[in-house]
Amino acid sequence: MKKILITGGAGFIGSHVVRLFVNKYPKYQIYNLDALTYAGNLFNLKDVENSPNYHFIKADIVDGERMMQLFDQHGFDSVIHLAAESHVDRSITNPMEFIMTNIVGTVNLLNAAKHYWKNDFEGKRFYHISTDEVYGSLGATGFFTESTSYDPHSPYSASKASSDHLVRAYHDTYKLPMVISNCSNNYGPNQFPEKLIPLFINNIRNNKPLPVYGKGENIRDWLYVVDHARAIDVIFHKGNDGQTYNIGGHNEWTNIDLIKLMCKVMDEKLGRAEGTSEKLISYVKDRAGHDLRYAIDSTKLQRELSWVPSLQFEEGIRLTIDWYLNNQEWLDEVTSGNYLKYYEKQYEER
Ligand code: NAD
Numbered sequence: 001m002k003k004i005l006i007t008g009g010a011g012f013i014g015s016h017v018v019r020l021f022v023n024k025y026p027k028y029q030i031y032n033l034d035a036l037t038y039a040g041n042l043f044n045l046k047d048v049e050n051s052p053n054y055h056f057i058k059a060d061i062v063d064g065e066r067m068m069q070l071f072d073q074h075g076f077d078s079v080i081h082l083a084a085e086s087h088v089d090r091s092i093t094n095p096m097e098f099i100m101t102n103i104v105g106t107v108n109l110l111n112a113a114k115h116y117w118k119n120d121f122e123g124k125r126f127y128h129i130s131t132d133e134v135y136g137s138l139g140a141t142g143f144f145t146e147s148t149s150y151d152p153h154s155p156y157s158a159s160k161a162s163s164d165h166l167v168r169a170y171h172d173t174y175k176l177p178m179v180i181s182n183c184s185n186n187y188g189p190n191q192f193p194e195k196l197i198p199l200f201i202n203n204i205r206n207n208k209p210l211p212v213y214g215k216g217e218n219i220r221d222w223l224y225v226v227d228h229a230r231a232i233d234v235i236f237h238k239g240n241d242g243q244t245y246n247i248g249g250h251n252e253w254t255n256i257d258l259i260k261l262m263c264k265v266m267d268e269k270l271g272r273a274e275g276t277s278e279k280l281i282s283y284v285k286d287r288a289g290h291d292l293r294y295a296i297d298s299t300k301l302q303r304e305l306s307w308v309p310s311l312q313f314e315e316g317i318r319l320t321i322d323w324y325l326n327n328q329e330w331l332d333e334v335t336s337g338n339y340l341k342y343y344e345k346q347y348e349e350r
């Protein structure tokens with residue numbers, strides 16, 4: 001019987017990972033540790049909160065002593081580490097929170113795992129969830145592979161790169177069993193509406209301007225969040241110790257093409273005349289250090305662990321839009337209060 005600590009389980013991707021593990025593995029005990037920052041929302045896990053193998057712990061990974069105490073108390077044998085500050089724009093305004101959570105918090109977890117597992121690494125695993133943004137920016141051609149050199153540009157990606165290096169260092173120095181995956185941009189239900197897709201769905205719904213950074217020519221490789229959770233399941237169980245796996249959807253879109261597609265689908269769903277929502281597009285000041293293109297080569301994961309994405313993007317984006325339109329209460333709840341202050345600061349000056 002496994003005792004898995006999943007950090008950041010109340011967030012976007014974490015909640016999908018927790019749901020998958022709680023439902024698929026009733027014999028595992030799943031401990032969701034989350035500080036419930038602005039991005040954490042226990043409502044995301046309403047459907048599994050009463051499952052006998054699910055436990056919630058409110059804690060901050062920056063608190064190293066608490067991490068030690070929790071390992072001591074619960075005897076976790078595995079960690080799936082997703083807790084992080086995750087939004088590039090916020091990292092530009094406030095880098096220090098990213099240093100604390102993404103770097104110091106990760107080291108606190110590594111130290112606790114190393115301390116409690118040191119006499120017996122058998123059956124133990126520290127799985128660190130990372131991003132393709134550590135690789136930097138691509139030109140018009142090529143893909144990120146597992147051997148692409150790190151070249152992060154934002155405080156967010158630099159903090160994630162740093163945590164990746166530290167996880168590898170604990171493997172090489174102390175033999176801590178670990179695995180890392182670097183995934184492309186995720187989309188789907190429960191994503192906080194600061195990221196492009198849910199932000200724009202919410203703005204289209206409310207007839208608010210759609211703030212496109214620069215010319216909208218930047219390219220992202222989008223993967224449905226449930227497919228990321230499936231990949232995490234496969235890598236957690238079958239990935240080789242010390243290895244890195246890239247996860248991506250082979251699904252590149254320029255921002256502007258993606259935004260136009262969302263406008264078209266939402267016109268249909270909201271019963272608006274075709275072209276109505278596109279009129280909300282507003283080109284604003286570009287993001288500082290804006291990476292041009294991300295694109296993942298996930299051949300290793302496909303070849304070694306037989307993972308492939310299950311959903312085509314056109315279907316995934318429709319499912320996602322439907323979810324937000326059917327869960328307006330969730331959207332209204334998370335876009336009230338502090339969100340309004342964030343939104344004003346982020347977009348008024350542009
Ligand atoms: P998110 O911002 O939606 O959720 C982060 C979660 O971590 C929240 O529940 C938050 O409360 C929690 N958290 C933040 N600081 C904490 C702290 N100090 N202690 C404990 N909990 C804390 O993020 P997400 O988009 O779900 O991303 C999850 C992970 O996946 C991150 O590590 C991110 O770098 C990585 N990732 C994200 C994407 C993406 O497209 N969103 C892509 C690749 C990798």
Ligand code: TYD
Nearest residue numbers: 088185194195196197211212213218220255
């Ligand atoms: P985002 O969802 O923040 O993900 P990331 O920066 O981690 O890739 O942004 C996706 C793309 O959309 C990125 O090129 C920035 C762009 N973008 C906008 O044009 N306007 C916005 O308001 C936001 C949030 C993002």
